[in-house]
Amino acid sequence: MTVSEVLVIDDHPLFCEALSMTLQSALGVAKVATASRLSEALEMLAGGLSPEAILLDLNLPDVAGLDGLIRLKGAVPGIPVIVVSSMSDNRIVTSVVQAGAAGFVPKDSRRDVFVSAFREIWNGGSYTPDGYCPPAEAETERGPESNAVARLADLTPQQGRILQLVCEGKLNKQIAYELSIAETTVKAHITAILRKLGVQSRTQAVLIAQQARFASILHPPTQ
Structure with missing residues (x-):
């Protein structure tokens, strides 16, 4: 398969430049x-860019953890998304794959590894880093983070954005103003979000979102 256009989402200019040259x-x-x-x-x-593949860093200035991947998959479900991240913890790789990524390539991989990984994915396969150990099926099914990812992946892009604002502590009126929609529309979206997540309150919805974010891994506390 020949890929003619790729979108790279990463806030490190030098890495973007090096990756672009490799591609x-x-x-x-x-x-x-x-x-x-x-x-x-x-x-x-939304403006018409139609890449055949997207390369995504998990940790961006406006999003962290699986939020970006889930929102991106919801916005362009037909485009393969490859996560390229410096965080290659076994748990993160597992959740990235469960959230629908076509593959996971550590940022510190050699150039030939990037090339082999992208070729494998673009030919219809998938890629995970050497040394990755998929969890046992029973463990995967029981994991709270896995369950959270599965629920969040069912949200539409607009619902994902609204949930993000809810997590930021915004009220319905503030969300309506920020998204330029009616407050009644916000309420309807939140009702749908609670139903899809299988919870009864905004607080429970926030907890579900936090389970999928891995904030403690992506932003470890300083000693």
């Missing part, structure tokens, strides 16, 4: 678009 010189990608924030990427996609 173009080693894989023959004709055009590489870049975005430093998820919001910027979503605007580019």
Whole structure:
């Protein structure tokens, strides 16, 4: 399979430049678009950008953890998303795959590893890093984070955005103003969000979102 256009979402310019060069010189990608924030990427996609693959860092200025992947998959469900991150913890890789990523490539991988991984994915396969150990099926089914990811993946892009604002402590009136929609529409979305997540309150919905974020891993506390 030949991929002619790729979107790279990462806020490190030097890494974007190096990755773009690899995509173009080693894989023959004709055009590489870049975005430093998820919001910027979503605007580019809504504006008509049609990449055949997307490379996504988990930790961006406006999103962290699986939030970005889940929202991106909801916005462009037909485009393969490859997570490229410096955080390659076994638990994160598992959740990324469960959330629908086409693969996971550690940022510190050698150039030939990137090339092999992208070729494998673009030919219909998937890629996880060497040394990755998938959890046992029973363990995967029991894990609270796995359950949270599955529920969040069912939200529409708008519902995902509203849930993010709820997590930020915004009231319905504030959410309506920020998204330029009616407050009654916000209430309807929140009712649908609670139903999809299988919870009864906003607080419970926030807890579900927090289970999928891995904030403690992506932003470890300083000693």
